[in-house]
């Protein structure tokens with residue numbers, strides 16, 4: 001019940017639907033129990049006493065009762081569904097919002113397919129229980145209670161004899177729940193893995209095909225698919241084992257009813273109509289208890305689903321606005337790192353060690369170094385994707401942690417290594433960070449990023465629709481659109497993380513020249529592997545294993561025989577000579 005308690009803020013706002021649904025459920029259940037009573041009266045008071053004149057009145061009464069039951073059933077079902085669907089509408093929105101605001105560190109380990117299955121199958125499992133399972137449970141309790149009272153009224157001894165199997169049935173149902181709950185969690189988990197496999201495969205289809213690993217991928221999927229099948233079969237085996245046992249116990253009660261009830265009728269201690277009514281009433285008790293397995297089943301699924309949803313909802317935001325955080329309207333772009341170190345939670349050792357540097361607005365900082373040396377990590381601290389483990393990162397003289405995250409990021413244009421484009425028009429991709437941009441602003445940004453000319457050559461120009469991963473564009477074209485998107489927000493700090501790696505050197509030079517003009521008074525960080533990309537920077541930081549091992553301007557650095565000079569030699573001098581040396 002703890003899971004449902006924790007999720008109450010999603011369904012309590014709609015409790016009025018639930019209450020209406022339950023009120024009409026009471027009416028429906030009441031009428032259900034009236035049926036055997038009408039039957040008993042018809043047999044004992046009308047048929048056996050030869051009072052056939054009552055039959056038309058009884059029939060009309062019966063029709064009236066059926067109409068009332070029909071209307072009550074409609075209201076009960078509709079409001080029950082309203083309760084379920086409205087609750088999961090809130091829940092799904094809540095989950096999606098949480099996913100938007102969770103920090104990057106959460107996504108380091110999260111699997112897209114698994115998240116997708118939580119947002120779809122698990123939410124649906126939860127909805128099903130809210131819509132039907134909850135009220136079904138109440139219906140069962142009501143049906144059992146009312147039937148029990150009517151049965152006692154007919155014959156206390158017959159009631160006790162026929163219900164002697166109930167404790168056994170209760171034990172079996174309890175055991176069933178114990179066994180089936182972990183099994184359902186297994187199914188849900190396995191389904192998440194299956195989704196992840198499909199999603200990863202589609203995202204990485206280029207790699208799969210280029211390395212001819214289709215068969216390997218089919219095998220991998222087959223394994224995950226097989227595991228899902230096994231999990232399902234395991235659950236089914238639990239179900240198949242317990243259900244006949246429950247039915248058997250139910251049938252023992254019917255046997256007792258026929259034997260002892262028949263004896264009572266023969267001895268005139270019970271009316272024949274009462275015996276017939278008893279049979280129906282016994283069914284109203286046995287049927288819910290036997291089907292309790294089914295509802296328990298739904299309950300277990302909903303509980304397992306709810307737990308998986310809570311795993312997301314209860315995740316700590318970790319990086320959030322501090323109390324009284326400053327709104328950064330328009331930053332100047334002065335950046336200072338003071339002895340900054342960074343350790344990722346999932347990785348041993350420090351990714352950055354005591355990094356210190358400063359950059360005045362309008363300056364360009366070049367970051368160069370081997371892969372994994374910490375270049376991207378530096379920029380991720382500026383945007384507060386991660387937070388420094390030690391030291392402070394200042395922008396305009398204030399610790400980045402003092403700013404509202406949204407306004408801070410609104411001042412930073414970031415073009416990351418893998419420029420993701422949404423499956424919408426080029427225009428809306430460029431204006432993604434500032435949807436209110438005018439067409440002039442969009443075109444201006446595209447011109448600066450050297451993207452305007454090729455966009456105009458596309459059949460629909462700026463209205464050209466892009467595929468999920470910007471299919472139909474070359475790597476360099478995608479990068480230029482991503483640069484235009486970053487410029488479009490008119491940032492105070494621009495980060496180009498390997499953003500021109502797929503662009504030819506001439507275009508890169510032109511982009512940088514254009515950017516230099518607009519980034520006057522703003523700060524630019526250029527991360528690159530090519531010396532040509534950063535040689536005009538005001539300060540170049542050479543990184544190795546999270547340390548700054550050299551710093552200075554290009555002209556100074558090539559005169560020193562350090563790591564920068566080595567990179568320079570490899571890129572510009574006779575490579576063979578160096579390799580031989």
Ligand SMILES: Nc1ncnc2c1ncn2[C@@H]1O[C@H](COP(=O)(O)OP(=O)(O)OP(=O)(O)O)[C@@H](O)[C@H]1O
Nearest residue numbers: 108344346347351370371372373374375376377378
């Ligand atoms: N999210 C993360 N979780 C754990 N470790 C990380 C994470 N991001 C980076 N690292 C590790 O931190 C170190 C620095 O990585 P970073 O991405 O900053 O290097 P880089 O210089 O930008 O490399 P590249 O040129 O290959 O992009 C590496 O050892 C990397 O494995």
